[in-house]
Amino acid sequence: MTPRPQQAARRSTVLRREAVVATVPVAVAALLAAAGPAAAGTVGRAGAGDPYFPLAGNGGYDVRHYDLTLGYDPHSRHLDGKAVVTARATQRLTRFDLDLKGLKVTGVTVDHVKAAFRRDGQELVVTPRHALCEGQEFKVTVTYSGTPKPVTDPDGSLDGWIPTDDGAFVAGEPQGAMTWYPANSHPTDKASYDFTLTVPKGYTAVANGLLRGQRTSHDRTTFRWRQSEAMAAYLATATVGKFKVEQYTTRDGLRVYNAVDPREATAAAPVLKKLPSVLAWESEVFGPYPFRAAGAIVDRAPQVGYALETQTRPVYDSAPDLGTLVHESAHQWFGDSVSLTRWQDIWLNEGFATYAEWLYTEQHGGRSAQKTFDSLYASPADSDLWAFPPGDPGSGAHIFDTPVYARGAMTLHKVRSAVGDRAFFRILRNWAAGHRDGHGTTAQFVRLCERESGKDLGHLFHTWLETAGKPSSS
Secondary structure: OOOOOOOOOOHHHOOOOOOOOOOOOOOOOOOOOOOOOOOOOOEOOOOOOOOOOOOOOOOOEEEEEEEEEEEEEOOOOEEEEEEEEEEEEOOOEOEEEEEOOOOEEEEEEEOOEEOEEEEEOOEEEEEOOOOEOOOOEEEEEEEEEEOOOOEEOOOOOEEEEEEEOOEEEEEOOOOHHHHOOOEOOOOOOOEEEEEEEEEEOOOEEEOOOEEEEEEEEOOEEEEEEEEEEEEOHHHOOOEEEOOEEEEEEOOOOOEEEEEEOHHHHHHHHHHHOOHHHHHHHHHHHHOOOOOOEEEEEEOOOOOOOOOEOOOOOOEEOOOOOHHHHHHHHHOOOEOOOEEEOOHHHOHHHHHHHHHHHHHHHHHOOOOOHHHHHHHHHOOOOOOHHHOOOOOOOOOHHHOOOHHHHHHHHHHHHHHHHHHOHHHHHHHHHHHHHHOOOEEEOHHHHHHHHHHHHOOOOHHHHHHHHHOOOOOOOO
């Protein structure tokens, strides 16, 4: 993600954001033999238990697939939706939650049987007619409608379904998914997606993955998209606007779909032309590109102030510069394919994508990563760069602040300096390959670095990731 307005030093420095309101997760007691509607131990938790965002996600089940059917009118800003969520129960369930905020739910079924439901803040609480057994696969169908509205994050940024003058800019990190579809919205629960998006004729609706079909009838156009590889809920998009569309296949067989607001087309064209070469370079450095589709959505959304690495097709609030393109593209490996296990480890996304910018500059005739490091290290001790350690931002309000990005990248450069280029680039590739379509933690990354280098790096990571203040130069 790129910087939010109040944080930006320069657009290509790139920052992200996050936040979610929370309540204490429901404790899971021992399973009881009784199968009553609220039997202790049979209620899915109202959150995934993330220390920063306790209400993000839900407990008791694992989503396998989302099938989202949406109709949106940019003039009235009205959304009609139907979500079919295929999941597997990870415990006996008499009740479970989905995250959904602000839209009117008109019906819920579980395996085609009408289920009871109620709203509790951002939670849609579902009580199926029959208890679900541990290991059972089930389908939840939710029909809903209304005017989706973004949420405001602790740093003041908008997140979720954000209206524009010709549609909607849809960017969900960290809590925005719940503004437009019911989800288990924590990165630990990834799933595949199908999207069927209907908009007035003349508008384009862009989602993740491959375009499966497009059909216009009775002055409305329906777009069908499929994201086959697992994806975290916050990385989904359904951006709507009047776009110029470009489609092509790279020499490597990658399907590219770019949608650009005509008002941004002139400025965006030179940068988007470099997308195939940027992805090819990143594939050499980080390993094979992890998805079958790529591209960009370039909107005009001046109220947003950032870009987001929506999976396979980053969304930009205006024409990006080259650094921003490199950054969001690098996230396809670090953040999208390899996802977070907890939000505290956000540096594994943003520090890696920022260091990708340094590497790209270094290997394309610009200043070295060492010089970039030195320039940052020259910042005085009271600079925002040293405000907190990147491995422990302290709360969701700070996970997109400067230390996570810049000092996170500096940590990687210190690792590179300590282990040498051969081991360092092997580490990057092995991290992406070993956790592809899955998740990672800081502890796992540290173990990988030590295993690949044969060095004890505990002091280095403690100093640069976990220690407050400006580290010593040694």
